[in-house]
Amino acid sequence: MWKWIVIGASSAIASVAIASNTPSPATQPSLVIVSRDDWGSKPQTMPTTRRHVPKLITIHHAGVVWKAGTDPAQNVRNLQKFSQNEKKWPDVPYHFMIAPDGRVFEGRDLNYEPDSNTKYPLNGVLNIELMGNFEEQRVSLEQLRATTLLITKLCRELILDPATIRGHGDAAQGQTVCPGKDFKRYIDDGTIRAWVEAELRGESPAIEEKPELKDGPTTRIAE
Numbered sequence: 001m002w003k004w005i006v007i008g009a010s011s012a013i014a015s016v017a018i019a020s021n022t023p024s025p026a027t028q029p030s031l032v033i034v035s036r037d038d039w040g041s042k043p044q045t046m047p048t049t050r051r052h053v054p055k056l057i058t059i060h061h062a063g064v065v066w067k068a069g070t071d072p073a074q075n076v077r078n079l080q081k082f083s084q085n086e087k088k089w090p091d092v093p094y095h096f097m098i099a100p101d102g103r104v105f106e107g108r109d110l111n112y113e114p115d116s117n118t119k120y121p122l123n124g125v126l127n128i129e130l131m132g133n134f135e136e137q138r139v140s141l142e143q144l145r146a147t148t149l150l151i152t153k154l155c156r157e158l159i160l161d162p163a164t165i166r167g168h169g170d171a172a173q174g175q176t177v178c179p180g181k182d183f184k185r186y187i188d189d190g191t192i193r194a195w196v197e198a199e200l201r202g203e204s205p206a207i208e209e210k211p212e213l214k215d216g217p218t219t220r221i222a223e
């Protein structure tokens with residue numbers, strides 16, 4: 001059973017999950033969501049023409065190698081400034097961003113479609129980004145857990161279908177390697193979908209890292 005506790009009064013979705021009936025703290029999964037107010041988000045006004053209803057779960061990596069010791073909150077604030085100043089987007093292009101330690105940062109308002117450097121239909125797209133570059137770094141177990149728990153929560157609350165989980169490159173074919181080979185395979189072979197479906201059934205699937213790819217990165221992303 002999952003119980004959600006709101007920790008950010010200003011944000012309806014900011015919450016922490018506490019699992020009951022789990023054997024030990026080491027295996028007890030939890031989801032920590034950092035609200036927009038908590039990281040200091042300053043979104044610009046969204047045009048009403050960009051309103052949408054989220055339907056399709058699309059997953060990204062940042063595509064930028066994560067350096068250990070970086071503050072994820074600062075990373076998100078920098079991305080927002082870059083998005084607004086350089087890309088002329090009103091906000092970060094993602095609805096959620098997941099740090100190497102598994103913390104989930106709330107991004108763009110879910111009621112508005114995202115932005116992209118690539119061309120594909122954005123209406124209905126719910127964008128989740130994992131910080132790091134999984135062409136060059138290995139995804140962390142904490143990110144795999146947080147991705148699964150976040151998507152489970154979104155599927156429950158927004159009535160989304162886990163069958164819609166896809167990588168950016170699946171949506172924008174031939175335009176990007178995003179979300180990077182070390183992570184993309186968890187989407188391609190249905191692993192993330194299976195974990196989410198198990199969570200939705202009330203099971204607690206064993207979320208585990210796959211072995212190193214022969215032609216893939218060897219260094220795990222570090223906090």
Ligand SMILES: [Zn+2]
Nearest residue numbers: 060061168178
């Ligand atoms: Zn992407």
